[in-house]
Amino acid sequence: MTDVLDDVRDHYRTTGLTERLKTALMALGPEDQQFTPQQLGALDQFHTRGLAATAELAKLAGIAADAAVLDVGSGVGGPARFLAATYGCRVTGVDLSEPFVDAARYLTERTRQSGQVSFQTASALELPFDDGRFDAVLLQHVAMNVSDRARLYREIRRVLKTGGRFATFDVVSNGGEPHYPVPWARTPATSFLLTVDATREAIEPAGFRMLAWRDDTEVAKAWFAQLRLSGPPPSPNLGVVMGPDFAQLSANLGRNLTEGRIGILSAVFEAASTNI
Template identity: 45%
Template sequence: MSVEQRVTEHYGRQDLAAEILGALERAGKDLSRLRPDDLASIDEFHIRGREATAELGRALRLDTSTRVLDVGSGLGGPSRHLADLYRCRVVGLDLTEEYCRTATVLADRVGLGGTVEYLQGSALDIPLPDAGFDRVYTQHVAMNISDKRRFYAEVARVLKPGGLFGLYDLLEGPGGPVHFPVPWARDPATSFLAAPDELRDLLSGSGFEIIGWRDTSAEGRAWFQQLRERIERDGPPTLGFHLLLGPEFREMARNQVRNLEEQRILPTEVICRKP
């Protein structure tokens, strides 16, 4: 089984849209009047959630004229948020077909069906033409990609000259090997963290100029603490990542926090320009 097949198996679930809409209804949401924020607790599948997406959007200087590609778009939360906020056109690409189907259903439900679209495909062979986008971004995706040189070369190919590439990923920290399972992998077979110096070399080797680099580990630890306090106060949310990853998610979440606290992972935002 290839790495991409293993990754698809890790994330693959059936009838996700129905599960999510059912959970929203149980939470008291009016399904005929949904807004992107109603989905924030499940469709921002990365540390610091909506907050990190908003920061990335500001760093990429999005506006109504920008055409944007989200590589590894998942359930489409970041693309819907940014399209709603900046009125930009966003294409989402994801390896998992069920995620693309679900993202399309949710986009229609929140009135963004004409602004965002989702394609199933590999980040190593992006099924889109050269220089078609003003901006490209990816969040918590490269950890599942072993051939990062090819990945960043593909990003550079579809980005226009002068365009910006933003990534928010987990890097290898100095604290030692990752404790598994984690939300992106159940074992090391599908986990490929790059060290900071390695990522710099990969991006430069793909022709990018790095114009921003920010380790957000402290912010991540504070976010998890706030999340823990909210769950202790209000109980676990009806709509949460357990719908995506099943009963193992509790252990995955504990390991994610431990890995962050022990500096085994470094959540990092990087902004690059294609000359």
């Protein structure tokens, strides 16, 4: 398990990330300029369909203004900042990559949200929180890096209040071997895709009841097709975060979707009264 986690850390380990972000943001405004989460959306939403997917998942989950929300695998913090700004909730983000956490804190300072949004370095398999701490947990394009899915979902259930919501937006296997590298893994060694059926079979025994289940594969395909037509974005993009080969990683993700090797799943579950 430790070796796998180390490999995942290596995939997301990037040097000088915060400095690169500072440089990229100079194109949008001076160092003291306050940004909104929406302005940073092309830079900090590290998953298929970006900000739109986060907004849809939050709506599906029914995030409330007084909620305590946990974003597992929070990256550089885009979804957490968006949720806090949109719903007025308090958001905590955890990520395995210390450079990502440092960058998330910096970007949160730039949006003036540090009093409402916080981040810490932690494993999704050992969440550093008390039982029943959160009203909602979001997991976006993270589970593909986790081999022990049962433990992942048990940990999420543990930190959720009974009746709380678990919302996941995930890449799933359609039975074919993906073309690598992809955004979550440069080789199969750190890729642990499950089919949609296996995903549900892993989640529900952890103590969850399904509320919503949606196949977003066709929507994701259309999004990638539009990206190819529109060309590179005029503002800073995720290549700043993931490095110069991100275009290839993203292109392979689109190819895998188009060829039917993978799919995209959105789902929301309720934490059941009995934690199994």
